[in-house]
Amino acid sequence: MHDSAALPLPEQLALQAQWLAPARSRMLRERGIARRQCVLDLGAAYGTVTAELVRRAGGRVIALDREFTALMHPQGTFAGALRAGGDARALPFATASFDLVLSQCTLLWTTPLESTIQEVTRVLQPGGALLALEPDYDGLMEDPPSIETRTLWLAALSRAGANPTVGRRLPGLLAAQGFQVRVALFDSLVPPASERFGFLRGLPLMPEERERLSRVERQAQALEGPWAQVAHLPFFLITAIKPRL
Numbered sequence: 427m428h429d430s431a432a433l434p435l436p437e438q439l440a441l442q443a444q445w446l447a448p449a450r451s452r453m454l455r456e457r458g459i460a461r462r463q464c465v466l467d468l469g470a471a472y473g474t475v476t477a478e479l480v481r482r483a484g485g486r487v488i489a490l491d492r493e494f495t496a497l498m499h500p501q502g503t504f505a506g507a508l509r510a511g512g513d514a515r516a517l518p519f520a521t522a523s524f525d526l527v528l529s530q531c532t533l534l535w536t537t538p539l540e541s542t543i544q545e546v547t548r549v550l551q552p553g554g555a556l557l558a559l560e561p562d563y564d565g566l567m568e569d570p571p572s573i574e575t576r577t578l579w580l581a582a583l584s585r586a587g588a589n590p591t592v593g594r595r596l597p598g599l600l601a602a603q604g605f606q607v608r609v610a611l612f613d614s615l616v617p618p619a620s621e622r623f624g625f626l627r628g629l630p631l632m633p634e635e636r637e638r639l640s641r642v643e644r645q646a647q648a649l650e651g652p653w654a655q656v657a658h659l660p661f662f663l664i665t666a667i668k669p670r671l
Contacts, residue, residue: 436472436501438628441621443474446530446559449612449663450475454528457555457665460484462526466549468514469532471496473503479528480506488524490517515541522551529558534583534592540599547603550668556600558664562593565660572645573655575626578638582629593662605666618657620646 443450459465463485467476470489479487487507491497497509512518514536527546536542546556563583566576583590597607623643631639649655 435628436474436499438621438625439471439474441619442531442625445619446661449610449661450478450528450530450557450559453557453559453663453665454479454482457526457557459526464488464524464526466490466519466524466527467507468527468529468546469535470504470509472499472501473497473507475528475530476507477503477505483526488519490514515545517545517549519549521548522554523549525551525554527554527556529556529560531560533558533560533596534588534590537587537589539589539592539595543596543599543603547605547668552668552670554668556605556664556666556668558596558662558666560593560596560662560664562660562662563590565594567656567658567660569656570649573642573649573657575623575639575642575657578631578635579626579629581635582626582631585630593660593664596662596664600664600666604669606669608665610663610665612661612663615656615658617652618646618655622657 459482462483465479465483465487467479467487467489470476470491473489476487476489488510489504489507490510490512492511492513494511497511510518527550533539533542550556563576563579566579568574568576580590589595597609600607623639626639646655
């Protein structure tokens with residue numbers, strides 16, 4: 427799942443989880459999280475979302491990540507969950523083990539994506555659900571042009587081994603596996619958070635890209651007013667149901 431060189435800090439992942447909380451909560455509620463008996467938090471990292479799954483699920487929750495240091499981090503929030511080290515491309519679970527799998531910005535980091543989709547398909551029970559909240563950085567919208575960082579994100583994420591356009595790719599890949607797929611997007615736009623630059627700075631940037639990022643950040647800080655700038659990253663909110671036999 428997460429590459430240790432690109433794994434954000436616990437505080438950054440907590441902020442990301444907070445941004446996505448309304449959409450994630452709605453998706454979990456719609457898929458009857460309280461009735462789910464075995465839930466997989468795919469790419470759990472420090473357990474930022476695991477605690478929510480434990481609180482809301484009707485059965486056990488397993489938090490999986492390939493970074494052992496994240497699973498054992500003192501700031502991890504895994505109380506009530508089982509922790510498992512493993513790779514999403516070869517999940518260490520039996521076929522049809524789970525009735526719900528959650529991926530929040532995890533499929534972004536799995537390459538090749540097709541192998542992970544096949545594994546998720548295998549471990550899901552018939553009628554089980556994959557809930558995926560995944561971004562599409564090629565669709566990043568920014569204004570004014572002086573604060574544009576889209577090309578920096580695309581280059582740095584690709585350099586780190588990520589799938590920058592994972593959001594737009596997932597529906598077709600899941601449909602090809604027989605899933606019934608529903609896709610939603612955010613229905614509102616909010617003023618951008620300055621913390622986005624910290625996420626980007628944590629990726630492998632070239633020296634000239636770091637200089638450019640510093641210039642962009644200074645220009646963004648100089649803009650006054652809540653709507654003086656726009657930075658909107660599209661998230662694909664995907665509900666995929668595995669067919670029943």
